[in-house]
């Protein structure tokens with residue numbers, strides 16, 4: 001079938017404003033949106049810029065807005081948009097555009113890093129890996145699936161009103177280490193989560209959960225941490 005792809009283009013070195021350019025692509029229903037993008041770049045317009053690597057939902061690099069919804073181009077198929085007259089591709093909202101569909105991830109990754117996304121132990125590092133029981137692993141196994149695609153953070157309506165909100169992806173990483181049985185910083189991590197722009201701005205819109213390509217229960221995790229804070233601390237930013 002012949003499909004129309006309307007792509008938001010912007011080259012900061014050449015353009016004053018972003019603009020849409022439309023490309024016609026012959027594609028089969030079971031092909032991925034990423035396959036179509038590659039065909040556009042390889043056969044029609046080598047100047048088109050986007051990120052991709054694994055093409056299998058693992059690296060998290062091809063997050064973008066597809067017909068208004070944040071998603072991975074390698075996980076969405078042409079048949080997912082059956083009936084649409086055209087498929088619109090735009091960079092992730094709230095992120096600064098570097099070129100076309102490539103956004104600046106530095107601030108997003110800094111927010112994740114602010115949650116200290118690594119194990120902190122009181123004792124010396126063990127000679128072998130620290131083992132974890134299956135029960136303990138189950139507490140964090142959803143959050144471990146995060147591939148840092150940023151779809152959740154760019155879909156969150158609160159980010160538009162409060163750019164200081166740390167955002168759902170950082171909170172997924174906070175959850176992952178807060179409840180990791182091998183970590184020794186539970187109290188400090190909880191104090192950090194009680195800061196005004198940490199868990200509290202979340203208004204339960206569930207957009208993050210809806211768009212997460214790894215089916216992580218993002219909103220549920222945030223609410224779980226809110227309840228944990230309420231049990232143990234005077235809530236600072238509610």
Ligand code: SF4
Nearest residue numbers: 156202203205206208
């Ligand atoms: S549930 Fe919270 S983090 Fe997720 S989209 Fe809504 S406000 Fe944002």
Ligand code: SF4
Nearest residue numbers: 146147149150152212
């Ligand atoms: S929580 Fe989901 S949507 Fe958010 S960055 Fe991780 S994988 Fe992407």
Ligand code: FES
Nearest residue numbers: 055057059060074
């Ligand atoms: S290209 Fe790696 S997740 Fe899509």
